Amino acid sequence: MADTATTERRTLWGFLTATRGRGRLHWTDVFTYLYLFLGVVLMFGPAVWLALSSFKTQSGLLEFPPTLLPLGQIEVEVEGYDEPLLLFDVTMEDGSVRQLAQIRRVGIVAQMVDPAEPDVRIDVPIDQRTATREFRVAVENYTDPLERFNFLTFLQNSVIVTVVATLVTLLINSMAAYALSIYEFRGRNAIMLLVIGTLMIPITVILVPVYLVVTELGLVNSLWAVILPGAATPTGVFLLRQYMLTIPRDLIEAARMDKASEWQIYWRVVMPLAMPAIAVLAIFSIMWRWNDFLWPLIVLNRSEVYTLQIGLNAFQGELNVQWHYVLAMTVVTLIPVVVVFAFLQRFITTGIASSGMK
Amino acid sequence: MTEILLKDVRKSYGTVEVIHGVNLDIHSGEFVVFVGPSGCGKSTLLRIIAGLEDVTEGDILIDGDVVNRITASERGLAMVFQSYALYPHMTVYKNMAFGLENAKLPKPEIEQRVTAAADMLQITPYLQRRPKALSGGQRQRVAIGRAIVRDPKAFLFDEPLSNLDAELRVTMRKELAALHKSIGGTMIYVTHDQIEAMTLADKIVVLQGGVVEQTGRPLDLYNTPQNMFVAGFIGSPRMNLIEATVEQDTLVAGPHRIGIPPVDGLVPGQEVTFGVRSEHLQITEADAADITVQVDFSEQLGGETYLYCSAEGMPQLTVHQIGQLPVEQGQALHLKLNRANLHLFDADGLTIANGIAA
Numbered sequence: 001m002a003d004t005a006t007t008e009r010r011t012l013w014g015f016l017t018a019t020r021g022r023g024r025l026h027w028t029d030v031f032t033y034l035y036l037f038l039g040v041v042l043m044f045g046p047a048v049w050l051a052l053s054s055f056k057t058q059s060g061l062l063e064f065p066p067t068l069l070p071l072g073q074i075e076v077e078v079e080g081y082d083e084p085l086l087l088f089d090v091t092m093e094d095g096s097v098r099q100l101a102q103i104r105r106v107g108i109v110a111q112m113v114d115p116a117e118p119d120v121r122i123d124v125p126i127d128q129r130t131a132t133r134e135f136r137v138a139v140e141n142y143t144d145p146l147e148r149f150n151f152l153t154f155l156q157n158s159v160i161v162t163v164v165a166t167l168v169t170l171l172i173n174s175m176a177a178y179a180l181s182i183y184e185f186r187g188r189n190a191i192m193l194l195v196i197g198t199l200m201i202p203i204t205v206i207l208v209p210v211y212l213v214v215t216e217l218g219l220v221n222s223l224w225a226v227i228l229p230g231a232a233t234p235t236g237v238f239l240l241r242q243y244m245l246t247i248p249r250d251l252i253e254a255a256r257m258d259k260a261s262e263w264q265i266y267w268r269v270v271m272p273l274a275m276p277a278i279a280v281l282a283i284f285s286i287m288w289r290w291n292d293f294l295w296p297l298i299v300l301n302r303s304e305v306y307t308l309q310i311g312l313n314a315f316q317g318e319l320n321v322q323w324h325y326v327l328a329m330t331v332v333t334l335i336p337v338v339v340v341f342a343f344l345q346r347f348i349t350t351g352i353a354s355s356g357m358k
Numbered sequence: 359m360t361e362i363l364l365k366d367v368r369k370s371y372g373t374v375e376v377i378h379g380v381n382l383d384i385h386s387g388e389f390v391v392f393v394g395p396s397g398c399g400k401s402t403l404l405r406i407i408a409g410l411e412d413v414t415e416g417d418i419l420i421d422g423d424v425v426n427r428i429t430a431s432e433r434g435l436a437m438v439f440q441s442y443a444l445y446p447h448m449t450v451y452k453n454m455a456f457g458l459e460n461a462k463l464p465k466p467e468i469e470q471r472v473t474a475a476a477d478m479l480q481i482t483p484y485l486q487r488r489p490k491a492l493s494g495g496q497r498q499r500v501a502i503g504r505a506i507v508r509d510p511k512a513f514l515f516d517e518p519l520s521n522l523d524a525e526l527r528v529t530m531r532k533e534l535a536a537l538h539k540s541i542g543g544t545m546i547y548v549t550h551d552q553i554e555a556m557t558l559a560d561k562i563v564v565l566q567g568g569v570v571e572q573t574g575r576p577l578d579l580y581n582t583p584q585n586m587f588v589a590g591f592i593g594s595p596r597m598n599l600i601e602a603t604v605e606q607d608t609l610v611a612g613p614h615r616i617g618i619p620p621v622d623g624l625v626p627g628q629e630v631t632f633g634v635r636s637e638h639l640q641i642t643e644a645d646a647a648d649i650t651v652q653v654d655f656s657e658q659l660g661g662e663t664y665l666y667c668s669a670e671g672m673p674q675l676t677v678h679q680i681g682q683l684p685v686e687q688g689q690a691l692h693l694k695l696n697r698a699n700l701h702l703f704d705a706d707g708l709t710i711a712n713g714i715a716a
Contacts, residue, residue, distance in 0.1 A: 248441060248443065250439045250440075250441045250443035251443050251445060253408075253410050253430070253437075253439070253443070254437070254439060254443035254444075254445075254504075255445075255456070256410065256429075256430045256431050257408065257410075257430055257431065257435065257436060257437045257457075258431075258456050258457035258460055258504070258508070259431045259432075259457055259460040259461050259508075260431065260456070260457075260460045261431075261460070264460060268456070269445060272447040273446065273447060
């Protein structure tokens with residue numbers, strides 16, 4: 001076992017440090033690694049910064065210059081004081097540096113005390129002191145919204161919307177794709193063009209009419225208002241249709257000779273064979289639905305039907321943005337998408353490649 | 359037992375007519391082979407019988423009922439496709455059971471039927487495998503098995519052996535013949551290979567350009583072709599066809615003069631084609647010969663010998679001889695034509711005489 005582990009590590013390392021010339025560094029190697037490094041920083045930088053910042057305290061977030069790691073100022077208990085005091089590194093008049101706790105601040109002067117000698121007060125100009133900090137994780141950013149706010153309800157709503165909408169999307173889109181790929185009828189291509197044509201209409205244009213329809217149906221403030229309007233996607237129909245066109249016609253005809261009804265052909269022959277494309281659409285749909293913001297914001301006005309994204313928005317007041325909660329909950333909302341993607345990403349390449357959609 | 363009747367069947371794609379009025383009577387339990395070159399409409403005709411294509415005009419009767427408007431799944435026929443069309447996501451067992459499940463048969467009966475068919479075709483060890491894990495011959499058996507378990511009114515085969523290698527094709531051919539003997543159903547078999555047609559058929563239907571050229575028992579077609587196309591198509595190697603002009607009791611082809619007894623309907627000066635099969639050309643002495651040829655090359659197969667010869671004013675002639683024959687390239691041979699096996703065709707390709715009495 002140990003042997004295989006080392007060889008694997010070596011090959012992985014060999015892969016990561018592969019060069020063009022044998023052993024020597026060609027200029028393209030330098031260029032490639034710079035380029036790739038830049039790409040990694042561009043892609044991962046914001047996500048990493050987000051994750052790190054989500055553990056910062058509210059004051060840590062507003063600090064300037066910003067720090068990369070979540071750091072918190074050390075507080076110490078000093079004899080004779082009820083509250084814990086903040087610890088500072090102070091540069092004394094003789095140039096020596098001492099760690100003092102601040103009692104209070106008056107104008108530009110801070111009254112400080114040495115934790116070792118609680119009786120002696122020292123007055124220090126505030127520009128002579130810097131906060132003494134340590135690495136500290138503010139877990140309350142995560143626990144507070146989950147306990148005090150309805151974030152678990154939001155999470156539940158988001159999961160319901162995502163799962164139900166994805167199932168409905170897969171069903172409707174695959175049925176449309178089946179009709180448009182397996183049956184040959186006059187106007188098939190025209191209908192396909194029409195479906196693809198709807199891709200050109202941005203959601204903002206149809207926002208108001210769709211809202212009116214949803215209102216008339218009395219769906220406002222129910223999760224169905226989020227699920228139904230986007231269930232049939234032209235992208236999904238197109239993707240599935242292109243894939244289904246590659247299923248040999250003989251199979252469909254064989255099923256027909258085997259006395260299969262149209263539903264059985266769809267459900268038992270075409271659907272299993274279209275699995276790679278279905279998986280791709282499922283991933284897309286999950287990501288769309290989970291990250292959807294604008295439409296839920298419009299149709300969901302009561303906090304008990306909020307999805308996560310809308311709940312996040314609630315932290316942004318007109319005057320005050322609770323960045324520490326926003327960042328922490330953003331991380332929470334990212335996790336499912338990342339997990340889904342990590343497990344299903346191999347389908348994306350095969351599915352997209354074989355459906356002719358690039 | 360099933361009778362299938364085609365009455366003046368026509369098929370058009372748009373304005374292009376591909377089947378020009380086919381009349382055919384397929385008796386119960388008969389093994390009928392549709393044979394013809396690529397694009398002759400034989401597969402289309404089979405698909406029309408199967409119900410996978412609509413007829414443009416004419417009627418198809420199965421056991422006396424017109425089935426034009428009845429779908430493929432309701433006609434009760436089973437089809438074996440050239441590509442086998444096995445469902446790749448199902449095991450062999452599931453593949454064979456699919457049609458029975460669609461027919462809503464009880465589970466024990468499905469199992470009993472599949473097991474019986476698998477035994478007959480010797481595929482029992484592979485029942486739990488996917489088609490991907492089978493060889494070409496095994497897939498072929500599964501495809502046939504899928505047809506057998508249904509206990510259909512008739513079996514339709516669409517070039518089922520053309521994806522197999524030569525050796526396997528011969529084996530499967532024999533098995534198909536044995537299968538027909540043992541289950542005795544009506545079978546319609548499409549092929550472009552006239553050897554398959556000759557060996558399997560009770561009745562051969564020769565098609566060309568969407569028209570039935572001749573229908574009959576294999577040896578009847580071989581011995582008494584109704585026209586030049588059938589004469590050339592049936593039999594391997596091809597019949598030698600030589601253009602000639604008629605003089606008084608003589609066929610003149612280039613410098614060669616072949617004396618014939620008087621034949622009804624032959625007029626001096628008429629342009630005709632005469633045909634003689636390779637085994638009906640005899641090597642004789644110079645004074646008894648009709649024509650003298652030069653050997654271009656020879657194929658020594660051990661048990662038999664094919665000589666390809668050229669003569670002035672004639673196309674290449676194929677001569678078939680039993681046994682081994684010591685001939686050298688360029689050697690002169692004297693050939694005699696068996697008058698009793700000489701076929702005469704008029705300028706339109708229609709037969710004037712099959713065999714001229716001595």
